[in-house]
Amino acid sequence: MATPAHASEAGRVLILACGNSLRSDDGIGLKIGCAVEDQPPRSNLKVILSQQLLPEHAFDISESDVVVFVDCSAVTAAGVVTTMTIHPAEKLPTILTHHLDPASLMKMAKELYGHMPTHAFAVTVGAGSFDLSEKLTPPVEAAIPAAIEAVRKVLLTP
Amino acid sequence: MPQTITIDPVTRLEGHGRITLKTNEQGEVSEAYFTVTQVRGFEKFCEGRPFYEMPSMMARICGICPVSHLIASAKACEAIMAVQIPPTAAKLRRALNLAQSIQSHALSFFYLASPDLLLGMDADPADRNIFGVAKAFPELGRAGVGLRRFGQHMIELLGRKRIHPGWIVPGGVNEPLDPVKREEILAMLPEAYANIKMALTAYKSIAGKFKDEIDSFANFPGAFLGMVAEDGGLEFTDGKLRLIDANGNILLDKLDAEHFDDVIGEAVEPFSYMKFPYYKPLGYPDGAYRVGPLARLNIATHAGTPLADIELKEFKQLANGPVLGSFYYHHARLIDILYGLETIEQLLGDPSILDTHVRATAGVNRLEGAGFAEAPRGTLMHHYKVTEEGKMTWANLVIATGQNNNAMNRGVLQVAQRYVKADKLQDGMLNRVEAVIRTFDPCLSCSTHAFGQMPLSIELQSPDGKLLDSVHRR
Numbered sequence: 001m002a003t004p005a006h007a008s009e010a011g012r013v014l015i016l017a018c019g020n021s022l023r024s025d026d027g028i029g030l031k032i033g034c035a036v037e038d039q040p041p042r043s044n045l046k047v048i049l050s051q052q053l054l055p056e057h058a059f060d061i062s063e064s065d066v067v068v069f070v071d072c073s074a075v076t077a078a079g080v081v082t083t084m085t086i087h088p089a090e091k092l093p094t095i096l097t098h099h100l101d102p103a104s105l106m107k108m109a110k111e112l113y114g115h116m117p118t119h120a121f122a123v124t125v126g127a128g129s130f131d132l133s134e135k136l137t138p139p140v141e142a143a144i145p146a147a148i149e150a151v152r153k154v155l156l157t158p
Numbered sequence: 159m160p161q162t163i164t165i166d167p168v169t170r171l172e173g174h175g176r177i178t179l180k181t182n183e184q185g186e187v188s189e190a191y192f193t194v195t196q197v198r199g200f201e202k203f204c205e206g207r208p209f210y211e212m213p214s215m216m217a218r219i220c221g222i223c224p225v226s227h228l229i230a231s232a233k234a235c236e237a238i239m240a241v242q243i244p245p246t247a248a249k250l251r252r253a254l255n256l257a258q259s260i261q262s263h264a265l266s267f268f269y270l271a272s273p274d275l276l277l278g279m280d281a282d283p284a285d286r287n288i289f290g291v292a293k294a295f296p297e298l299g300r301a302g303v304g305l306r307r308f309g310q311h312m313i314e315l316l317g318r319k320r321i322h323p324g325w326i327v328p329g330g331v332n333e334p335l336d337p338v339k340r341e342e343i344l345a346m347l348p349e350a351y352a353n354i355k356m357a358l359t360a361y362k363s364i365a366g367k368f369k370d371e372i373d374s375f376a377n378f379p380g381a382f383l384g385m386v387a388e389d390g391g392l393e394f395t396d397g398k399l400r401l402i403d404a405n406g407n408i409l410l411d412k413l414d415a416e417h418f419d420d421v422i423g424e425a426v427e428p429f430s431y432m433k434f435p436y437y438k439p440l441g442y443p444d445g446a447y448r449v450g451p452l453a454r455l456n457i458a459t460h461a462g463t464p465l466a467d468i469e470l471k472e473f474k475q476l477a478n479g480p481v482l483g484s485f486y487y488h489h490a491r492l493i494d495i496l497y498g499l500e501t502i503e504q505l506l507g508d509p510s511i512l513d514t515h516v517r518a519t520a521g522v523n524r525l526e527g528a529g530f531a532e533a534p535r536g537t538l539m540h541h542y543k544v545t546e547e548g549k550m551t552w553a554n555l556v557i558a559t560g561q562n563n564n565a566m567n568r569g570v571l572q573v574a575q576r577y578v579k580a581d582k583l584q585d586g587m588l589n590r591v592e593a594v595i596r597t598f599d600p601c602l603s604c605s606t607h608a609f610g611q612m613p614l615s616i617e618l619q620s621p622d623g624k625l626l627d628s629v630h631r632r
Contacts (some may be wrong), residue, residue: 059304111299
């Protein structure tokens with residue numbers, strides 16, 4: 001059986017890690033992004049660390065075969081690691097300077113550059129606090145190994 | 159029947175504002191107020207901090223133009239230290255400031271304004287956004303994203319972060335330019351030139367369709383303030399200020415930061431947290447003036463780079479004297495970008511840009527200091543007072559958007575009088591009221607140092623203050 005594109009070393013992988021390191025658990029995405037960059041699970045991998053998703057990320061996404069969005073989640077319980085498949089949005093937001101989501105960026109990559117990754121995932125960690133702090137809360141700190149493993153898993157599992 | 163209209167929120171701006179329109183007994187708009195509704199207090203909470211922390215602290219005012227705050231703040235600190243920074247540090251700061259203007263102007267023109275310009279003021283609001291532009295004009299959509307990426311990536315290369323970079327410190331910059339980074343920036347320039355040329359061509363091809371907007375978007379005689387180089391050319395970082403009147407006469411020239419407060423006052427109106435700066439000799443509101451890309455082009459005799467000089471010459475043909483219509487801020491922004499690219503190329507092409515002496519050091523030698531820079535939206539001034547130990551005792555910031563406050567209010571009234579003629583609010587006319595504000599590309603977070611997004615509302619009120627209709631956008 002052929003190796004799927006997202007598990008193939010030839011495929012270009014983008015890790016788009018988001019968050020604000022001054023807002024406690026909001027910084028988890030950046031920590032995971034840095035950890036993956038320090039010990040990349042495969043070759044041909046690029047990591048972008050950003051405070052938020054931006055329209056110009058559509059270009060980087062369009063040049064990738066696989067994209068993994070890494071961020072905190074304000075919805076799931078603190079420390080819970082979730083992996084989701086991302087599909088391009090059908091409809092795009094009307095205002096984009098302050099908020100963009102992965103599905104919209106996928107759609108924008110396709111609309112602007114005619115290409116989007118064949119596989120897109122989001123790995124999120126539930127946040128417990130968004131207070132002003134450079135420290136993660138204990139359950140979120142404890143979830144870092146599982147989150148890194150979740151990123152490795154979507155990249156390496158055929 | 160007299161009414162009041164409120165637009166709240168005004169969309170596609172940076173910050174949070176509200177527009178209120180009042181009608182008279184004949185149902186015509188007679189008064190208009192652009193209200194900025196929040197306050198943050200940066201000038202107050204810095205008191206007691208060491209002055210050398212100010213650049214990094216003040217840069218947090220804004221995620222769009224932190225570099226300008228870094229530079230104006232660092233200059234104020236250097237006035238306190240009484241030091242002259244190394245020439246290479248000055249060149250590097252100029253390059254970074256221009257990179258920021260390029261990315262900010264790309265955001266303003268392509269992401270915020272181009273939906274109105276390319277798709278039309280009356281286009282379906284669901285499509286009137288950057289995605290609608292990308293669909294209808296994919297090459298221009300890519301050009302906008304490309305120019306933003308250029309500016310943002312250059313900021314990241316030099317300042318290590320796209321938003322709130324460090325690097326600029328009192329005394330210069332904290333590390334010299336890496337030759338590898340220089341080559342990377344230079345390699346990005348050809349694509350950036352192609353993008354801005356495409357944008358200028360596109361803008362010129364559609365500007366003629368907006369005669370009504372050109373006539374009514376804050377188009378009035380008034381003064382313009384901005385920075386010029388020693389020879390009167392365009393300058394963003396290391397020049398002095400010039401003020402001209404509506405006929406192009408120079409009212410004030412070679413003003414340095416130290417004397418800014420002597421001639422510029424700040425009025426306060428009860429309906430807004432944003433202040434109203436004015437030229438003191440003419441009083442308030444007669445001394446109100448405009449700043450930003452339009453002002454810069456009006457006050458400068460030339461650009462000083464080959465391609466921008468050609469564009470500026472053509473721009474000046476638009477009027478016999480200063481170009482007064484604020485719609486032309488859009489055009490001026492594109493010329494700013496072109497000038498920025500050319501100047502960055504010149505600065506990075508100079509071998510001395512790699513010099514490693516990039517920082518001067520000193521302690522407190524004066525108890526007061528001021529500094530200014532041209533932010534994307536216009537002149538930005540920081541003024542500090544310190545103790546002999548270097549603790550901040552007082553700060554005042556005069557922000558570009560605030561200096562356009564009077565013009566924005568006049569513009570809203572002018573547009574409302576032309577387009578708002580009914581007691582029910584319709585999207586096309588409301589969008590024009592918003593669009594006149596958008597020409598100034600205001601950053602309300604900067605000008606009020608305010609938290610928040612940019613929701614805005616329009617209210618329609620009778621003369622007795624009764625709310626007759628309103629539109630809210632979140």
